[in-house]
Amino acid sequence: MVGLDDSVHAPGRACGLYVHIPFCESKCGYCDFYSVPVEQLDTEPLLRRIVRELRVRLDDNPRKVGTIFCGGGTPTILPLEELTRLFGEVSRAGPADQIVEFTVEANPGTIDDSKAGLLVGGGVTRVSMGAQSFIAGELATLERLHSPDDIAPSVATLRRNGVRQVSLDLIFGIPGQTLDTWSRSLDRAIELEPDHIACYGLTYEPGTRLSELRQQGRITPCDEQLEADMYLGAVDGLCEAGYGQYETSNFAKPGCKCRHNLNYWRNGSYIGVGPSAAGYVDGRRYKNIADIDAYIRMMDVQGHAEAETEVVDTQMLMTEMIMMQLRLVEGLSIESFRERTGVDPLAVFKDTLNRLVDLGFVTVSDTHIALTRQGRLISDAVIVELAATCGDRVDGPH
Numbered sequence: 464m465v466g467l468d469d470s471v472h473a474p475g476r477a478c479g480l481y482v483h484i485p486f487c488e489s490k491c492g493y494c495d496f497y498s499v500p501v502e503q504l505d506t507e508p509l510l511r512r513i514v515r516e517l518r519v520r521l522d523d524n525p526r527k528v529g530t531i532f533c534g535g536g537t538p539t540i541l542p543l544e545e546l547t548r549l550f551g552e553v554s555r556a557g558p559a560d561q562i563v564e565f566t567v568e569a570n571p572g573t574i575d576d577s578k579a580g581l582l583v584g585g586g587v588t589r590v591s592m593g594a595q596s597f598i599a600g601e602l603a604t605l606e607r608l609h610s611p612d613d614i615a616p617s618v619a620t621l622r623r624n625g626v627r628q629v630s631l632d633l634i635f636g637i638p639g640q641t642l643d644t645w646s647r648s649l650d651r652a653i654e655l656e657p658d659h660i661a662c663y664g665l666t667y668e669p670g671t672r673l674s675e676l677r678q679q680g681r682i683t684p685c686d687e688q689l690e691a692d693m694y695l696g697a698v699d700g701l702c703e704a705g706y707g708q709y710e711t712s713n714f715a716k717p718g719c720k721c722r723h724n725l726n727y728w729r730n731g732s733y734i735g736v737g738p739s740a741a742g743y744v745d746g747r748r749y750k751n752i753a754d755i756d757a758y759i760r761m762m763d764v765q766g767h768a769e770a771e772t773e774v775v776d777t778q779m780l781m782t783e784m785i786m787m788q789l790r791l792v793e794g795l796s797i798e799s800f801r802e803r804t805g806v807d808p809l810a811v812f813k814d815t816l817n818r819l820v821d822l823g824f825v826t827v828s829d830t831h832i833a834l835t836r837q838g839r840l841i842s843d844a845v846i847v848e849l850a851a852t853c854g855d856r857v858d859g860p861h
């Protein structure tokens with residue numbers, strides 16, 4: 464078993480592998496991930512290029528892959544033979560005892576026994592399901608295709624076929640949602656005994672249908688105080704039900720944290736494959752083009768589809784470590800920050816930290832700098848303040 468650690472720059476350490484499949488049945492109203500409705504599209508030409516990129520990235524990769532995450536999009540929308548081919552290729556990432564977690568995203572109502580069996584046979588250990596709400600009207604507002612009644616049978620199908628871990632995503636802050644309907648969704652989710660629950664506040668991303676409706680005054684966003692109450696209600700309710708919070712939006716039963724995402728939040732290395740996928744290996748970051756036709760063309764002409772690349776310098780790394788690791792309940796690792804940036808966070812942030820501690824937003828232990836419950840409610844402001852301090856104190860690439 465390969466341990467994922469904090470060290471981005473140490474060659475030979477484990478990294479994550481992300482594969483982006485950009486197809487969905489239809490576009491949900493809030494979604495700004497790169498995905499297109501699959502209806503008339505032939506998925507095979509894209510899959511062929513994704514497989515090619517996967518082979519090249521794995522061959523070039525000096526590290527062992529410890530976790531795999533296949534998302535999108537809705538990977539399980541691929542025909543069975545294409546999914547089988549994809550999993551066959553992904554299995555080149557490493558032997559089963561090296562891959563500590565293999566997650567696939569899926570939607571309720573889209574998984575039958577044959578697909579669930581194929582996932583397990585392909586090495587999938589974890590399915591992350593976009594339940595979002597157990598209230599029909601809220602799912603309609605989000606423009607989701609499934610109904611509340613699809614969720615429990617889909618979870619049962621996954622369990623019956625031997626998927627080891629199931630995670631459910633829920634959304635709060637939906638227009639029209641109340642504390643009562645949110646608490647009903649949480650209760651229904653807990654009743655299904657998933658291993659992991661993620662609760663995200665609804666955001667209005669530019670270019671999405673919900674954002675457009677909001678601009679036109681056709682929907683009214685949830686009141687900020689109500690949204691904060693929903694969030695704190697979820698933190699308390701899930702904790703009582705045995706789900707420990709380990710990240711701003713993520714809650715897990717013991718032993719069921721998402722290892723792949725922990726690697727992101729700890730600023731670890733990862734390879735990304737597919738349109739719009741990003742990768743971060745040995746201090747270099749890349750992002751593939753978010754367009755299927757352009758991706759296919761670029762793969763054919765130049766053998767890669769990177770649209771952006773950058774070298775992450777010390778200042779960027781400091782900012783990113785603050786942004787990502789303060790999302791974790793454990794907080795920012797002081798030791799890891801020192802090792803990777805050569806900067807002592809307790810010295811650099813001394814004045815800011817003292818003030819934030821006095822205000823009750825941050826705690827500092829021997830090993831970590833972490834947000835308090837109150838600090839978590841204004842996490843963006845705290846992160847911006849600490850990140851601004853980095854800009855003041857560091858210059859030049861390392």
Ligand code: SF4
Nearest residue numbers: 487490491494535536
């Ligand atoms: S199913 Fe997921 S990826 Fe697809 S459109 Fe909806 S939210 Fe976006």
